[in-house]
Amino acid sequence: MNELSGATADNWVAICPLTDIVPDTGVCALLGGRHVAVFRVGDASPRVYAIDNVDPNAGASVLSRGLVGSIGERVVVASPIYKQHFDLASGECIEAPEHSVAAWPARVFADMVWVAL
Template sequence: MGGHDMNSEWMAVCKLGDIVPDTGVCALVDGEQVAVFRVGEGELYAIANVDPHSQAAVLSRGLVGNLGERVVVASPIYKQHFDLRSGECLESPEHAVRTWQVRLQDEHVWVRRDSR
């Protein structure tokens, strides 16, 4: 895929079937690690993969669930929760992670850098 303007180009990273429902995978997008989550059958979220508390690239391996209204992933290292929609860390908001845009098209999962 790749384009000149990385902020606007979508990139297909895998098939939907490559992600076990209610888990995540890590995709390499323009040299960056992106954690892509599949919640239920077809709901998708993408955030940066590096856990800001441990600096380990592991968020895609966390457990997915909800806390109240928020859909979250728990970091496997120290168990902080990250809001999959906003990237906010529930336990320490100063440790937010970047979010990525994600969509499903033709059974493929597409990711794009969030311009926000």
């Protein structure tokens, strides 16, 4: 069993080398016609997250360009348009849960960032 068998081995997609994402920022990846925001949080022990890149309030594909931070114990990204915060682990919109976005499993394996769709 390899490290990518947590979801199903055939639905993990390689995004990019971990070093291509600057710590505490995001990038956008086009996966199966969907814009996915992929974030790297931290440098020494990096964590990666994947959420929908489309801001549900603005309809624009911009969440990967938002500011990464935290609210309490939650790691979030602030939308660059209306500044609402999205939990990177769940996609929940902190200010208005009805405006939450999809989230997908993400991990680092063999120095690559992988997302399961």
